[in-house]
Amino acid sequence: xxxxxxxxxxxxxRKLIMSLTGIFLITFLIVHLIGxxxxxxxxxxxxxxxxxYFMTNNxxxxxxxxxxxxxxxxxxxxxxxxxxxxxxxxxxxxxVNTHENASWASKNMALLGILVFAFLxxxxxxxxxxxxxxxxxxxxxxxxxxxxxxxxxxxxxxFQELWIVVTYIIGLLALMFHLLHGxxxxxxxxxxxxxxxxxxxxxxxxAYSFLVPIGFAIIPLYIxxxx
Amino acid sequence: MKLNLKIWxxxxxxxxxxxxxxxxxxxxxxxxxxxxxxxxxQLISEKxxxxxxxxxxxxxxxxxxxxxxxxxxxGPQKGTTTCQLHMRQYKDDDTIVIEPFRxxxxxxxxxxxxxxxxxxxxxxxxxxxxxxxxQAVDANAIPxxxxxxxxxxxxxxxxxxxxxxxxxxxxxxMLFTSAKVSHLGKLPQGKVEHKKRVxxxxxxMDKEGFGLCSNVGACEAECPKEISLDNIAFMNxxxxxxxxxxxx
Numbered sequence: 011x012x013x014x015x016x017x018x019x020x021x022x023x024r025k026l027i028m029s030l031t032g033i034f035l036i037t038f039l040i041v042h043l044i045g046x047x048x049x050x051x052x053x054x055x056x057x058x059x060x061x062x063y064f065m066t067n068n069x070x071x072x073x074x075x076x077x078x079x080x081x082x083x084x085x086x087x088x089x090x091x092x093x094x095x096x097x098x099x100x101x102x103x104x105x106v107n108t109h110e111n112a113s114w115a116s117k118n119m120a121l122l123g124i125l126v127f128a129f130l131x132x133x134x135x136x137x138x139x140x141x142x143x144x145x146x147x148x149x150x151x152x153x154x155x156x157x158x159x160x161x162x163x164x165x166x167x168x169f170q171e172l173w174i175v176v177t178y179i180i181g182l183l184a185l186m187f188h189l190l191h192g193x194x195x196x197x198x199x200x201x202x203x204x205x206x207x208x209x210x211x212x213x214x215x216x217a218y219s220f221l222v223p224i225g226f227a228i229i230p231l232y233i234x235x236x237x
Numbered sequence: 238m239k240l241n242l243k244i245w246x247x248x249x250x251x252x253x254x255x256x257x258x259x260x261x262x263x264x265x266x267x268x269x270x271x272x273x274x275x276x277x278x279q280l281i282s283e284k285x286x287x288x289x290x291x292x293x294x295x296x297x298x299x300x301x302x303x304x305x306x307x308x309x310x311x312g313p314q315k316g317t318t319t320c321q322l323h324m325r326q327y328k329d330d331d332t333i334v335i336e337p338f339r340x341x342x343x344x345x346x347x348x349x350x351x352x353x354x355x356x357x358x359x360x361x362x363x364x365x366x367x368x369x370x371x372q373a374v375d376a377n378a379i380p381x382x383x384x385x386x387x388x389x390x391x392x393x394x395x396x397x398x399x400x401x402x403x404x405x406x407x408x409x410x411m412l413f414t415s416a417k418v419s420h421l422g423k424l425p426q427g428k429v430e431h432k433k434r435v436x437x438x439x440x441x442m443d444k445e446g447f448g449l450c451s452n453v454g455a456c457e458a459e460c461p462k463e464i465s466l467d468n469i470a471f472m473n474x475x476x477x478x479x480x481x482x483x484x485x
Contacts, residue, residue: 013480013485020440020443020476021411021439021442021443021447021449021450022439022472022473022476022477023480024449025449025450025451025473026477092449092451095448095449096406096407096409096448096449096451098341098448099340099341099407099409099447099448099449100339100340100341100405100407100448101340101341101408102339103339104308104336105308105334106305106308106334106336107308108307108308108309110309110458111309111404111454111455111458111459112453112454112455112458113453113454116451116452116453116454117406117453119451191452194452195451195452198452198466198469198470199450199452199473200473200474200477201471201472201474201475201477202474203466203467203470203471
């Protein structure tokens with residue numbers, strides 16, 4: 011099995027880890043967004059809270075969620091290690107730095123990643139942690155046979171705070187720039203580059219990078235301004 | 238035309254470098270290197286140390302000249318080497334900042350000259366095809382489709398100047414290495430050793446201390462031969478495929 015270790019320690023192998031975990035996280039984002047848009051229903055949180063109950067109790071989803079936490083950590087740690095390695099490989103910097111030859115996001119993926127991770131810690135600390143620690147009130151719905159944790163109310167209270175809303179917008183902006191480079195980059199690392207498909211991947215990547223963060227941003231903005 | 242030059246000076250590999258200001262009288266017909274020649278003659282007549290810079294063919298095909306001009310390897314002109322850059326690109330009283338290629342794998346020898354033997358290491362690890370000695374094979378003995386030949390030739394135009402590494406914020410040699418892997422891997426003569434070659438060349442590239450590609454694309458933008466990122470994707474595919482399908 012030493013070939014596997016050699017492979018994942020090679021430059022392309024290490025990049026492959028970033029690419030595959032990145033694609034998994036990209037996929038997670040759309041699932042997370044579709045689920046969370048249920049926060050926009052004006053039904054006292056029934057749709058969202060029963061959905062949250064399903065997501066935290068279904069054994070398959072639970073298994074995937076552990077994979078998700080693992081991949082987030084792998085992506086973050088590997089990303090930081092690569093950034094440190096690359097900084098050393100570059101050595102000294104130029105006195106004149108031009109931005110004409112590459113996008114700003116592509117040159118600042120580590121910084122953007124750290125911002126996204128910091129935002130994620132805040133986000134999970136506020137909702138996920140409080141839910142896991144049973145710090146939420148229980149609520150019962152006529153159509154649902156078990157009492158469920160009232161995450162909806164917790165979210166609604168959090169997004170009344172201006173600083174939380176502003177932090178979310180900043181975090182989502184960082185995510186947008188991270189995706190703008192990361193989406194295409196993940197496919198390039200896998201070697202998926204083709205005259206027919208690459209423009210398509212690029213277009214889908216651009217649309218995804220804008221629409222997904224905007225979709226997430228609607229939730230705090232709607233709650234802050236709508237109530 | 239009078240030019241103000243801010244040039245990196247460094248006496249040796251382990252010495253501390255600094256920027257020195259020089260001024261030179263040039264005309265718009267001169268190439269960038271000829272302008273530096275004029276400056277050096279000036280420095281010699283003043284009994285000062287001339288500026289060390291690498292150059293050879295001066296017709297854009299050898300890959301020896303290597304300057305970072307105003308933050309761009311080979312200067313602002315697209316698809317050309319430093320020697321093909323002419324002073325008509327500049328105006329009177331312009332200030333030009335000239336730096337050496339920067340990457341840990343390219344240690345500075347003196348002033349603007351860097352040691353690029355790390356690229357030789359990569360080529361020696363697999364940038365060749367093994368042919369038994371004897372009579373030269375007839376040029377058309379192995380048929381190659383025109384599209385394939387043209388594609389391989391695009392990759393083969395790499396002159397190994399190292400501008401891709403100089404432009405890369407990670408000091409990665411992926412464009413250089415992949416150009417050779419694609420050039421040989423696409424042709425029937427090179428296909429024989431393709432799988433082994435890609436693994437050996439990538440391993441050597443890593444060993445030489447080059448950084449990891451993060452698909453920034455600055456290499457492609459600055460390459461004097463406009464080598465495409467297609468080559469890097471080709472090598473990524475080839476490397477992953479080779480590791481998964483070879484027995485050792």
